[in-house]
Amino acid sequence: MNDLAAQPLAGEPAARVLVAGANGFTGALAAKIVWDHPRLQLVAATSRSDAGKRLDALYPRYRVPVELTELDLDRVEGIDAAIVAYPHGAAAPTDAALREQGILVVDLSADFRLRDLETYERWYGEHGAPQLFGQGVYGLSELYREELREAKLVATPGCYPTASVLGLAPLAEKGLLADVSISAMQGTSGYGRSSDDLVHFSAMTENAFPYKTEGHRHRPEIEQELAALGSPAPVAFVPHLVPLDQGELATCFARLTEPTSKEAVQALYRERYAGEPFVHVLDRPPNLSALRDTNECHVYVTVEEHGGVMAFSAIDNIWKGASSQGVQNLNLMLGLDETEGLL
């Protein structure tokens, strides 16, 4: 993989990084962000089904001149950290094998997001490495920053929980939330690379629809995190697919447990996120196109006439909703500046 010599690093790398499952949408993006990162060295990008192909042939706009190889867990050498972009279920055993070799692991799958095994099994089936269950740190960087600095295994949150929880956290922390209903929308990159009639251009153009109306597995994750923050409210959640590629919006309705003015709620948000490099509290509703290809989260909150709160939280679903948040976590784990390679 001699092309790797060309990676533009600023001196000695802080870590040599493996991206496993680099042929999918989030893995490929993780490889690109590592490649462009001034302190991380991309040592290998792996894929079983696309081994031998070059990443810049599969994803020309990412411009990563690296050949995909097959991951052999028995011969992993010279690697400090791994970003694992495998499907749910398949990630856990690989994470376990990498951890046994002392490698820091950022998992992009759901395998370590939930803290209750029964809930995991209900939504995802049998767990692939039960001995590690509960040991991952939840990688919502803004909420678990201190834990992440010490973490060895990080579970990067789902895209919907990232948007939803950041959109509601300031209220959840104060215990102000009740009766939460979230209507979210996402582009087709969230559906993954797996080809399917549903995401054929002919099927999606001039179309939009709700899906997983009988229960989406990101709902228990949202409930877990809002409860952890202080608002153990049940959540109604439904996602929609809309005809765009990257971008996600969570539109959140909630009742406030005590009447609070719009000004007070907006001030609470501004204060809560004042020091955050990636969370921008807007004074107008967010636009998805404004944050495409960034690690940002744009939040707007208002209180409507009948006293309910409406919070809008927008991210790029494969950046902040997956790959770039994974690197934000890795920065924290390595003691780097959290924003390195992400601005």
Added chain:
Amino acid sequence: MNDLAAQPLAGEPAARVLVAGANGFTGALAAKIVWDHPRLQLVAATSRSDAGKRLDALYPRYRVPVELTELDLDRVEGIDAAIVAYPHGAAAPTDAALREQGILVVDLSADFRLRDLETYERWYGEHGAPQLFGQGVYGLSELYREELREAKLVATPGCYPTASVLGLAPLAEKGLLADVSISAMQGTSGYGRSSDDLVHFSAMTENAFPYKTEGHRHRPEIEQELAALGSPAPVAFVPHLVPLDQGELATCFARLTEPTSKEAVQALYRERYAGEPFVHVLDRPPNLSALRDTNECHVYVTVEEHGGVMAFSAIDNIWKGASSQGVQNLNLMLGLDETEGLL
């Protein structure tokens, strides 16, 4: 306008129809539907700003070979009914002038939708024909069918109220609704023809956003109708613009005033809409592309795990949400089969 000779009519027309404001999106579509209608004769399509242009030059795919003329209210002759597609405020005086001449009026604007003048003035400003205020029949055909058969002046509902109220009516009628929150999305045709940076293709592609987050004037209309049906609940409502042309989805969350099973709620919907030619109760979530260019409303309802109801209601915003519903109303007013020209 000798091209009009070519209109494919089935015998003697039931009414000679004027479409006023036929250069805008909803007026042009109303003209097309009247033109294709076997029992209605399109006698004139008017526009101040585009008079002299042909409708099939402005809207080639509608294929209406008619020249737009300027409306002279002093010389309206040989007209039985008018569809008025003017902006809010401008419609009322024209409606009044047409009514004085005994012409049946289907108004596509908001001027006669609300029943409370104060509410009207708050959201739309001064009314253009206060002497007629309160005399329009609300043109949600499925709910006001009998009144519409006798009506002389009809206020075709807004697109969001059409989708939302049809999506919730079976529950509202039973008084089962509480704490309604509606997140709706719509394509750019809902924004109207008026050119604007916002709907430039470059601005909308790969974009989506909420708008009117501090209050949309369709909210009081939704509240008025749910209350009229039996559920005087406050409603939280927010619309979004998504990158498609025609199509609208209302995603409605509500609390049920008494616990009801999913099966019972679904049965209630099927029963309520059993005889309706245009409302289809689906057994899966709706797709916008499935009903594009039709007068249909596709509804799906479910009860989520925590007991709340989620109702999804999809329409084509400029068809059932405006122009074709206008013709559905006109069919009723004229004693024609309600579906004439609309299937």
Added chain:
Amino acid sequence: MNDLAAQPLAGEPAARVLVAGANGFTGALAAKIVWDHPRLQLVAATSRSDAGKRLDALYPRYRVPVELTELDLDRVEGIDAAIVAYPHGAAAPTDAALREQGILVVDLSADFRLRDLETYERWYGEHGAPQLFGQGVYGLSELYREELREAKLVATPGCYPTASVLGLAPLAEKGLLADVSISAMQGTSGYGRSSDDLVHFSAMTENAFPYKTEGHRHRPEIEQELAALGSPAPVAFVPHLVPLDQGELATCFARLTEPTSKEAVQALYRERYAGEPFVHVLDRPPNLSALRDTNECHVYVTVEEHGGVMAFSAIDNIWKGASSQGVQNLNLMLGLDETEGLL
């Protein structure tokens, strides 16, 4: 298939029709057009891979309430005509089996389009029914109308040849064409339903590209037909995929073998297509959206400053470029009005 009872027929059907391969884009559309046709009865819609599914579940907007069945060529009964929407190569043997049973066949594949077997084999490989090769009538209705009235086996042209040849025929017939270069573009429906990374919405949105730059198999078909008309010119041809669903445009450059004014060329086109129900000679360049979902071909021709001709020819690639042209051909074969079910 008792739902078929609902098919809206006007009296006795002129033919009982089978659509084979009705799960693909062109087969499904052919089934829809037959279903809506006042004189054709849709007796069966078949598919191996999707047998048992309903067509209106796969293609909701076509509203054909028919269950797909598996085609058993040994038990084809009660069928007068078949539209075969199989891939190239697979169609010929089925066509042959149907013809042996006296069934009229409209083939939408390439299997009988070319008249030179060697050319066929070069571009498509071995032929599936060589005994029938050369016996199909080329189904460009406007050019082979008389032959089609007598035909038993019709090869519906490729979409690019349909647009290109109709765009150049008036000049080709006069022997005026030389040095033809055609740059064509098409939407993703032309790529077929087969899922593929290339037509994933995420890959196509905000993208466009030429393909088959080293030779597209529609080129020899275009050359064959231009030569048959009187202009045996070599043709340079390249197609592009653009981010839309249905629609195709052929932009044709050519040298005129004798200098001819723009007015004369435009008059020639108007005259040539004067009586044609589906070919519209415009006085301005065509728009794809104006003819979506129709059997029309919109042509505009001009002579540019240096004396070369530029002809623009637009169709809906799966309508006039495939399925509706197939029905146009079938109308001719059955002695029906050519426009029946297509206006």
Added chain:
Amino acid sequence: MNDLAAQPLAGEPAARVLVAGANGFTGALAAKIVWDHPRLQLVAATSRSDAGKRLDALYPRYRVPVELTELDLDRVEGIDAAIVAYPHGAAAPTDAALREQGILVVDLSADFRLRDLETYERWYGEHGAPQLFGQGVYGLSELYREELREAKLVATPGCYPTASVLGLAPLAEKGLLADVSISAMQGTSGYGRSSDDLVHFSAMTENAFPYKTEGHRHRPEIEQELAALGSPAPVAFVPHLVPLDQGELATCFARLTEPTSKEAVQALYRERYAGEPFVHVLDRPPNLSALRDTNECHVYVTVEEHGGVMAFSAIDNIWKGASSQGVQNLNLMLGLDETEGLL
């Protein structure tokens, strides 16, 4: 404009830059590129109609926190260079006024692209600064690099000429070109910000069309440059609008004045552009999405079966086709590395 303090410069700026007309698509992008440039200081971004607004309110994704001001040519101080993004005709007098004050000028309009005044007047009308006509250097960086290093006034080429000429230059320089025909396509950003029915999302989605079929003013510019390179061939040219935002493709057909193999032509291109940082000669056809938001030009050339050449040249129309090429030129004028701020 104290926010300007935040501009991330690497030491002393090489030039203090004014962007005039920064409210339009190309001006705003020029301001963004200057803002992000490590050696250029954005001193002012001006606009008459949007003065007082912030650039990051008009174009959020560019993140330039600068307030637009009105340009007062009598009080231009502390400025070394200007990028003028005015409409054709309006640019020349401003260019002249800036030049009189010794300011380097990069003009993005057509005012100094053509070398023949009569041709200019035919396509654009009266010239706004005839005393300067002929004094601008044509800013196609790859072809006029040496002249640009000395230039004081640069005419950045039109987007179609940039793509077309780069796509054909290797052949033109060898005198190999004859009978050139170019079919080009572009996204809606090429149409400019000016709102218009044509670029309403509802008009462009699922649409595509040729325009300026009777002569586009970029044709004489292409002919001028091909002739200057050594191939004074007449050119047939027609552009198309397709439903995407940024991106442009020129599909070029030509006859070769002497028979040349595909391998030889491809080798010629590779050799010609070997050292170019922004022109990439591909071994497969280009994709527009691969170069979005870059200053790159992707070229692929082949020789088709009948001996004609087909060259495909892709750019981002508002980057390499306008704003980033303007900065590339400015880098050369200032003696900076040509790629500074553009990789």
